Amino acid sequence: MVFDSEAPVAVLDRIGPATPSDNFSSEPRVQTSAPSLRKAARTAARCTYKYVLRPILPWIFDWTLTRAVRAVRTARAARAQRASAATRRSTFRWRLARLLIASSKHHAFLDRAWITWLFRFTPRGLRRPLARRLLSLSPHYYVYQWTDRYSEECRRGEILRLEHERNAASRREICEKLLSRFLRPNMTVLDFGCGPGFLAREVSAHVAQVIAADVSRGAIACAQQLNPADNLTYVANRQADLSILGDSSVDFLYAFAVFQHLLKGQSVIYFREFARILKPGGTGVCHTVLSDGRPDVPAAACGWDDPQGAAPRKLFGAIADIFIQLFTGRWNPQGWADRRVDVRMVYFSAAEWTALLQQAGFKDVQVIPVSSISDLNDDIGNEHLVTFRK
Ligand SMILES: C[S@@+](CC[C@H](N)C(=O)[O-])C[C@H]1O[C@@H](n2cnc3c(N)ncnc32)[C@H](O)[C@@H]1O
Secondary structure, X not given: OOOOOOHHHHHHHHHOOOOHHHHHOOOOOOOOOHHHHHHHHHHHHHHHHHHHHXXXXXXXXXXXXXXXXXXXXXXXXXXXXXXXXXXXXXXHHHHHHHHHHHOOOOOOOOOOOHHHHHHHHOOHHHHHHHHHHHHOOOOOOOOOOOOOOOOOOOOHHHHHHHHHHHHHHHHHHHHHHHHHHHOOOOOEXXXXXXXXXXXXXXXXXXXOEEEXXXXXXXXXXXXXXXXXXXXXXXXXXXXXXXXXXOOOOEEEEEEOOXXXXXXXXXXXXXXXXXXXXXXXXXXXXXXXXXXOOOOOOOHHHHOOOOOOOOHHHHHHHHHHHHHHHHHHOXXXXXOHHHHHOOOOOOOEOHHHHHHHHHHHOOEEEEEEEHHHOOOOOOHHHHOEEEEEEO
């Protein structure tokens, strides 16, 4: 064994000279500093992480995720149980489709030019089911599709078929019980706001010619598929007047479920136009939901014709609504998107109807409860008719 004679000296040098306290201290001579404590703590933490925490981390992650997913699923199931069958059917995807397809700048009546083209490229056999699907996107047609009228088991296509039959039956009844008394075989008749054309087709069986006009190009395209007739002409009229028709060119005109969706200013223009196009002695019949003290749902509240709604704000509103829906599972009921796809209601009192029609030049204006004429198996049975003569 070889000893290095220098080594003990070097070690002593590094320890340093003995101090007086060294001789008398009862304390051990090991010096503990703050940095070394911190280092020990760090090492202990590192070891705990490496040998205790890290092995069980995947398990903790898995446990948390499973619990979170289970909690979300339970909440959704509870919500679904609470919701009625109708609410459950009214899915986010459907509302988004309504927003993108049925709603345009001024209303949600399905006014899309491309719908006409779509029918041209669709095989004949698929055109009627397609028309039903498209109409179902607007809140104005097939109005009971989201109510509890149809059972939960009822498939979507079946609901639309039944809604189609309900509309056809309801308009047939309106024609027989309310309009037929005014119709003569030699008459030219205007259906103002004809929608999918159920009523226009019924009326066309009793008269020489029907002109069915509507502001919505989509509704007109669907009407042509669903309710055609040889003496029935559908016209998409997006103008604010009836310049598509000549003076004194019509014997009789009617409008069902239309004027409650127009602004008062628009209605006044159309009343004047009715006076122009009706032949002397010609008659008009408008269905109305009377105000009876109900407040109007103003246009701005429905997102239509809103002069203050700047486009970017609307866009952000729509995006915000979509995100709210995605993250909360609920469509924001007061949001821009919801207002845009909803129905605008504007109500007149009986006195307003009378005054406005008289100002337009009509006489014999009468506001009559439908129930006093006939019992109708439809909401319209509880509402009113306004009749007037030129
Ligand atoms: C609830 S639907 C009623 C359809 C049909 N009259 C019926 O009773 O089945 C209202 C219709 O009025 C139409 N309409 C709204 N504003 C109009 C306007 N300014 N000119 C023509 N039609 C209009 C809409 O496009 C829609 O088709």
